[in-house]
Amino acid sequence: MKDDRKVVIVPCSGIGKAYGTVSREAAYAVTLDLRPAESQLVALSLLVLGDDAARAAVSENLAITIDGCKLACATKMVKESGGTVAQEVAVLDVYRRYKQFKPQGIAELNEGGQQLAYAMAEEIAATVDALREGEERAADA
Amino acid sequence: MPELPKKKVGIVACSGEELAEGTVTRLAALKVLEQLRPGDTVTICLPLFLAGGEGDRAFARFYPTVAIDGCDKRCAARATEMYSAKPAASVVVTEIVAEAGLEKPVGLRRLNDAGQRAVDITSARVAGQVDSLLDRHWNRRTGAFTDESSTPAEAQTPVGATCSCGSGIPVQTVDVRGRGVTLVGLPLIFQQLHEAGRRPEESVTRDLLETVKIYNPIPSDAEADYARALLRDYAAYCAGQEVRP
Numbered sequence: 510m511k512d513d514r515k516v517v518i519v520p521c522s523g524i525g526k527a528y529g530t531v532s533r534e535a536a537y538a539v540t541l542d543l544r545p546a547e548s549q550l551v552a553l554s555l556l557v558l559g560d561d562a563a564r565a566a567v568s569e570n571l572a573i574t575i576d577g578c579k580l581a582c583a584t585k586m587v588k589e590s591g592g593t594v595a596q597e598v599a600v601l602d603v604y605r606r607y608k609q610f611k612p613q614g615i616a617e618l619n620e621g622g623q624q625l626a627y628a629m630a631e632e633i634a635a636t637v638d639a640l641r642e643g644e645e646r647a648a649d650a
Numbered sequence: 651m652p653e654l655p656k657k658k659v660g661i662v663a664c665s666g667e668e669l670a671e672g673t674v675t676r677l678a679a680l681k682v683l684e685q686l687r688p689g690d691t692v693t694i695c696l697p698l699f700l701a702g703g704e705g706d707r708a709f710a711r712f713y714p715t716v717a718i719d720g721c722d723k724r725c726a727a728r729a730t731e732m733y734s735a736k737p738a739a740s741v742v743v744t745e746i747v748a749e750a751g752l753e754k755p756v757g758l759r760r761l762n763d764a765g766q767r768a769v770d771i772t773s774a775r776v777a778g779q780v781d782s783l784l785d786r787h788w789n790r791r792t793g794a795f796t797d798e799s800s801t802p803a804e805a806q807t808p809v810g811a812t813c814s815c816g817s818g819i820p821v822q823t824v825d826v827r828g829r830g831v832t833l834v835g836l837p838l839i840f841q842q843l844h845e846a847g848r849r850p851e852e853s854v855t856r857d858l859l860e861t862v863k864i865y866n867p868i869p870s871d872a873e874a875d876y877a878r879a880l881l882r883d884y885a886a887y888c889a890g891q892e893v894r895p
Contacts, residue, residue, distance in 0.1 A: 522665040522695050524676060529695070533667060537759050552672065554664040554725035557697050558732075582697035589700065616680045 514644075515549040516637045517572040517592070521583040522553045527612040528577035528600040531626045534618060535575055535600075538630035544637045556586045567592030571640050573633055574598065596636050603629045657864060659780045660713030661693045662737070664726040670755040670765055671720030671743040677761070678743075678772035679718055686777040690784060696726055699733035708819040708834040710734035712865050714783045716776050719743065739779040746772050826872065826879045835865045836880075840887040850885035858884060 520536035523529015540550040549570070555563035568591040574583040575598045584597050604612070604625060612622030663679035666672025683691050692713060698706040709715070710730050717727035717740040727740040747755065747768050755765030822836040839861050848854045855877045862868065868876050 520667060522663075522667075522697055524663060524665060524679060524693055524695055533665075534759065536667060541758070550668050552665075552667045552669075552725075553697050554666050554672075554729070555723070557700055557729045558723065558725040560723070560725075580698065580701060582695060582701040585701040586697050616677055616684070 514570055515547055516544075516595070516640050517551050517567050517570045517587075518548050518575070518633070519551050519553060519556070519567065519572055519583045519587055520575040521577045521581075523577035523582075524615065526577060527615055527618065527622055528604075530577075530615050530618050531600050531604075531612050531622050531629070532575040532577040532583075534623065534626035535598075535629040535633065538627055539633050539637065543630055543634040547641060548634075548637050553583055553586055556590045559590075564590045564592075571595040571644070573636060573640075575629070575633070576600065595640050596633075598629065598633060600625075600629065603632070657784065658690055658692050658713055659687075659738075659783050660709055660715035661691050661718065661776065661780075662696055662710070662715055662726045662730050663693070663718045664696060664720050664724075666720045666725065667758070669720050670757055670761060671747075671768075673720075673758055673761055674743045674755055674765055674768045674772060675718040675720045675726070677769045678776060681769060681773035682776050682780065686773055687780045690780055696729055699729055704821055704832075705819045707734050708821050708832075710737060712819040712834045714738035716740065716779050716783070718772065718776060738783055741772060741775055741779075743768055743772055746775065822883070824876075824879045824883050827875050831876075831879075833862055833866050836862065836883075840884055843884065844888055844891055850881060850888050852881070854884065855881050 518536045518539050520532040521529055523532060536550055540548045549566060551563050551566050556567065567587050572587045572592045572594050573596045574587055574594050576583050577600045581597070584594055587594050604610070607625055607628050610621040610625035610628065612625050613619045614622060618626065661679045661682055663675040664672055665676045679693060683693055694706065694709045711734060715730060715737045717730050717737040719726045719740065719742045721744050722742060724740070724742060727737050730737050750771055752767055753764040755768050756762045757765055761769065819834050820837040821832050821834050823830045823832045824836070839858070843854060843858065858880045859873060859877045862876070862880060
């Protein structure tokens, strides 16, 4: 993957459940803390509106979506916008593996929610690395 | 008349993840939903207008809606209008910040003081719009709503915000003079009338029409046609209920 290309991270905009906030926090943890140079946050609302720059970002880069519920708005919107979803992350699936981190609170996540978001972010960061390495190998071949 | 589905106001926030103002919209919406007007408001995630079903797209037709946007792209207001119905009111955080002379909100995850203040001002403004849309008028002198049937915000019990994700608004298409018209909330209205023991007779027509009009625009010159169609479909609904085991 060329250095100027980033893996796009698209969290859902879930506002009615704590899982939506976990999705948002995990996206921030990846794009601001763990892989700021290798990843890029794209706002779902811009995709809903059909914003050209947002659509270009998801259509020109690999995307990782993070969904807080089974309706999978982020995944559907990236596909709808012409993007390629390299990895779909469902907060509920990750939570099943980290039952000790029970998320609560929407406006403000509890400690468990923060820990779940960070655990998920570390997995996503590893996926970002793998995707970039895979594209580099493909480019070299 | 049966107990009607309570008229509520829909709140749609852009939640823009890449701007601190987007975080302001999210927190302001939650403050209205959980603290300021918990009994009068509901919300839906903006993407569901596209990613959801017909019931989700009916949201802004079922509820008069206030859109809360972080910037002048106005994703929430424009997308709501494109995919559901024109919002009844809207606010833009950057405009509110400028009007209030606040510093720029900073902090995607943790808002600075200006951002927190923007949340307070935005949520208060939206709460006022909710009251206006519900025809409620707050008397600052008495500290109460002038409409006695309303529940003062102070008397409302704070609750956790709940979304309409996945539940959608039930819709039904009726034939009005040969034209299919989709009416939001109709299955629920039929159900409530039936549970109230109302039979499909002429006497129920007015209540039926008035209830449907709460959530659907009906041209005044077509009310008689709608009334006939509604009564016919309500009779079919009742007949269907009676044959169920």
